[in-house]
Amino acid sequence: DVKVTQSSRYLVKRTGEKVFLECVQDMDHENMFWYRQDPGLGLRLIYFSYDVKMKEKGDIPEGYSVSREKKERFSLILESASTNQTSMYLCASSVTVPTEAFFGQGTRLTVV
Amino acid sequence: GDSVTQMEGPVTLSEEAFLTINCTYTATGYPSLFWYVQYPGEGLQLLLKATKADDKGSNKGFEATYRKETTSFHLEKGSVQVSDSAVYFCALSDRRNASKIIFGSGTRLSIQP
Numbered sequence: 001d002v003k004v005t006q007s008s009r010y011l012v013k014r015t016g017e018k019v020f021l022e023c024v025q026d027m028d029h030e031n032m033f034w035y036r037q038d039p040g041l042g043l044r045l046i047y048f049s050y051d052v053k054m055k056e057k058g059d060i061p062e063g064y065s066v067s068r069e070k071k072e073r074f075s076l077i078l079e080s081a082s083t084n085q086t087s088m089y090l091c092a093s094s095v096t097v098p099t100e101a102f103f104g105q106g107t108r109l110t111v112v
Numbered sequence: 113g114d115s116v117t118q119m120e121g122p123v124t125l126s127e128e129a130f131l132t133i134n135c136t137y138t139a140t141g142y143p144s145l146f147w148y149v150q151y152p153g154e155g156l157q158l159l160l161k162a163t164k165a166d167d168k169g170s171n172k173g174f175e176a177t178y179r180k181e182t183t184s185f186h187l188e189k190g191s192v193q194v195s196d197s198a199v200y201f202c203a204l205s206d207r208r209n210a211s212k213i214i215f216g217s218g219t220r221l222s223i224q225p
């Protein structure tokens with residue numbers, strides 16, 4: 001079975017902190033994604049990576065950056081956390097689009 | 113651009129009722145269509161998919177048919193169970209735009225015993 005693992009289920013951080021969200025997949029997938037999930041807004045794509053060291057901005061990249069140094073790992077970085085970044089963050093991977101994406105369990109981040 | 117619109121929730125049904133969750137899409141190409149489900153406290157998982165017009169995806173008693181003429185992919189189940197309570201997302205992806213899987217806003221389904 002494909003497994004996508006996010007490093008934390010719950011995080012509480014202070015405003016202004018630099019925050020790292022880690023995601024690892026074990027199926028050698030080329031594509032990895034970071035989404036943000038908010039009530040009434042569905043899933044919004046933050047960043048996408050189609051290969052090591054390659055990345056593309058999604059719909060809401062402001063305030064975020066990403067790192068993909070190894071194929072299996074995709075990190076989301078909040079450079080200076082703000083309260084409006086309190087949300088559920090979901091990582092996903094896929095072989096190629098338009099095949100299905102496999103999701104991690106999510107990280108619920110609260111910025112206080 | 114491409115988009116997905118699905119019926120707003122929450123939807124509350126009694127056990128064994130018939131379920132329909134509507135989903136329509138806008139796409140200039142020939143997308144693949146998906147339904148994902150999110151159980152409480154978990155990430156999303158694929159429920160079913162269809163890759164071309166008139167395909168029917170099915171899984172766990174759920175079905176959806178890719179209707180190109182009405183640009184729809186409605187989710188149906190003949191008899192729902194309490195364990196079907198979850199949030200359901202309709203989604204599309206277009207092979208011409210490899211960076212995007214576009215999701216609808218989600219429909220929360222609650223089944224009462």
